[in-house]
Amino acid sequence: MSTALSYFIIFCCVFIILTWAAYVPFRAGLLYNGTVYCMAIGGYFAALASKTWHWPFWVCIIGAIVVGAILGFIPALGFSRTSGIVTAVSSMALIFIIQSVIRNIDILGAGRGISGIPKIENLVLYSLILVLIVAVFIFRLDHSRLGRAFEAVQTDPDMAATLGVNVKIISVLGLTISSALGAVAGAIYAFNMRIIYPETFGFSLLLSVMTMLFVGGRYTQWGMFISVPLLWGINKWIPSSLAIYAQIIYGVILIVILMARPEGLVTRKMVAGVGRVFVRK
Amino acid sequence: MEQMSRILKIEELSVYYGQICAIKRINMEVFEGEIVTLIGSNGAGKSTLINTIIGLQKATKGKITFMNEDITKVSTDKVIKRGISVVPEGRGMLASMTVLENLQLGAYHKKNVIEQNLEKVYERFPILYDRRLQKAGTLSGGEQQMLAISRAIMGDPKLILLDEPSLALSPAYVDKIFKILVELKKEGMTILLSEQNAKKALQYSDRGYVLDLGETVLDGKSSDLAGNPAVRSAYLGAD
Numbered sequence: 450m451s452t453a454l455s456y457f458i459i460f461c462c463v464f465i466i467l468t469w470a471a472y473v474p475f476r477a478g479l480l481y482n483g484t485v486y487c488m489a490i491g492g493y494f495a496a497l498a499s500k501t502w503h504w505p506f507w508v509c510i511i512g513a514i515v516v517g518a519i520l521g522f523i524p525a526l527g528f529s530r531t532s533g534i535v536t537a538v539s540s541m542a543l544i545f546i547i548q549s550v551i552r553n554i555d556i557l558g559a560g561r562g563i564s565g566i567p568k569i570e571n572l573v574l575y576s577l578i579l580v581l582i583v584a585v586f587i588f589r590l591d592h593s594r595l596g597r598a599f600e601a602v603q604t605d606p607d608m609a610a611t612l613g614v615n616v617k618i619i620s621v622l623g624l625t626i627s628s629a630l631g632a633v634a635g636a637i638y639a640f641n642m643r644i645i646y647p648e649t650f651g652f653s654l655l656l657s658v659m660t661m662l663f664v665g666g667r668y669t670q671w672g673m674f675i676s677v678p679l680l681w682g683i684n685k686w687i688p689s690s691l692a693i694y695a696q697i698i699y700g701v702i703l704i705v706i707l708m709a710r711p712e713g714l715v716t717r718k719m720v721a722g723v724g725r726v727f728v729r730k
Numbered sequence: 731m732e733q734m735s736r737i738l739k740i741e742e743l744s745v746y747y748g749q750i751c752a753i754k755r756i757n758m759e760v761f762e763g764e765i766v767t768l769i770g771s772n773g774a775g776k777s778t779l780i781n782t783i784i785g786l787q788k789a790t791k792g793k794i795t796f797m798n799e800d801i802t803k804v805s806t807d808k809v810i811k812r813g814i815s816v817v818p819e820g821r822g823m824l825a826s827m828t829v830l831e832n833l834q835l836g837a838y839h840k841k842n843v844i845e846q847n848l849e850k851v852y853e854r855f856p857i858l859y860d861r862r863l864q865k866a867g868t869l870s871g872g873e874q875q876m877l878a879i880s881r882a883i884m885g886d887p888k889l890i891l892l893d894e895p896s897l898a899l900s901p902a903y904v905d906k907i908f909k910i911l912v913e914l915k916k917e918g919m920t921i922l923l924s925e926q927n928a929k930k931a932l933q934y935s936d937r938g939y940v941l942d943l944g945e946t947v948l949d950g951k952s953s954d955l956a957g958n959p960a961v962r963s964a965y966l967g968a969d
Binding site: 601611615 | 784807810816818822824826827836838841881
């Protein structure tokens with residue numbers, strides 16, 4: 450497999466998991482923009498653990514999940530008291546905070562970042578395995594008691610409360626799960642790039658993730674398999690002379706899809722239709 | 731009524747929306763195994779009272795006691811866990827979810843009874859079994875109300891609150907819904923409902939409270955209220 454192709458596959462895995470990290474809070478009715486913050490935490494933790502402490506890949510991933518979940522849980526306690534646009538705007542602040550913190554901590558390489566992250570053999574395979582694990586996890590979550598509570602909270606938080614659902618606990622759980630997933634994406638990203646900078650985790654990345662979520666379809670977990678290769682590979686699909694306009698193309702695609710197909714490319718109806726075909730067989 | 735069988739007690743309850751008084755010093759009691767109805771016109775305070783009992787609306791003054799425990803400041807999800815369930819005005823369907831998922835959510839806080847209560851619900855309403863995989867939003871108004879009531883009983887509540895259960899239903903379905911409530915009462919459930927269709931509500935309930943502009947203006951046995959000239963004139967369309 451060529452290096453370019455392995456990079457492409459690994460980045461697709463990173464963004465599929467990252468987009469799922471954005472999907473989970475959305476399922477619970479939260480407009481959460483902290484996925485990039487969690488990705489930075491996972492990425493820096495994996496970089497530090499593998500380079501300084503010589504932890505093996507899978508231990509770094511588990512560590513990133515734990516640290517991401519803990520550092521996602523703390524702000525989640527505050528965000529569980531907010532809703533709608535307040536959550537969206539206040540969670541964006543996490544991006545400023547994490548970038549600023551990283552720039553001022555020497556052990557994290559400050560503005561220089563961390564380079565020389567150990568190379569992982571079979572990273573393509575490991576990334577695909579992680580996508581599979583997370584896919585199964587999200588599927589089980591969506592079809593569980595907790596998933597139904599997420600859906601009820603998304604539809605109407607007061608209605609959900611009258612069914613005995615503790616809306617705050619659901620919000621905290623959703624954000625914590627999202628943070629853990631974001632951290633996994635960050636860890637794979639760090640191993641793929643082998644160098645990590647604070648500038649990576651900015652608004653441009655947030656825009657990419659949100660575009661992938663909304664274009665793919667934010668009501669199912671499957672749209673990411675279309676939107677991520679399509680949008681991440683945008684530089685490959687468009688003529689090289691237009692590559693500098695990639696961000697503009699992102700924005701235009703997002704607007705056009707939202708206007709023409711508000712639920713995104715993959716809708717629940719489509720998924721239900723496919724499901725029925727398999728059930729019949 | 732014996733003191734021991736009282737399930738809900740409301741004392742001097744007042745609710746204000748800013749400066750506007752929605753409920754003023756209401757006192758009320760509901761005893762085990764009875765159907766109690768709240769009647770009154772739009773803006774009388776019926777929905778506000780139900781929302782205050784379940785904690786969606788904060789009480790400004792007064793006290794709400796359920797099964798001898800003060801629930802005035804208890805959050806909604808905890809009130810539901812203590813044994814109150816609610817059928818909200820407009821049925822509160824989770825339209826994008828299936829009938830089955832709506833029913834499962836009805837027992838969210840009591841997951842060990844889901845299977846046995848699903849069987850009971852399907853036995854009572856076979857149409858819900860037939861439509862269990864259909865989206866709730868695609869059901870007719872009457873079927874949605876059946877689903878809303880079924881969802882409310884999925885968690886084995888001690889008290890069911892219904893806000894305008896006959897709203898936007900055909901006369902045939904209104905009778906069906908009230909007969910279901912009578913069946914539930916016979917099975918030992920306690921029901922408090924708010925209703926603009928005073929005639930039906932008083933026909934099927936044991937006692938009633940008449941609310942006007944947030945105050946209780948009359949209360950008593952439903953048969954007595956149905957015969958009261960003021961009630962007949964204001965709510966039953968009699969001269």
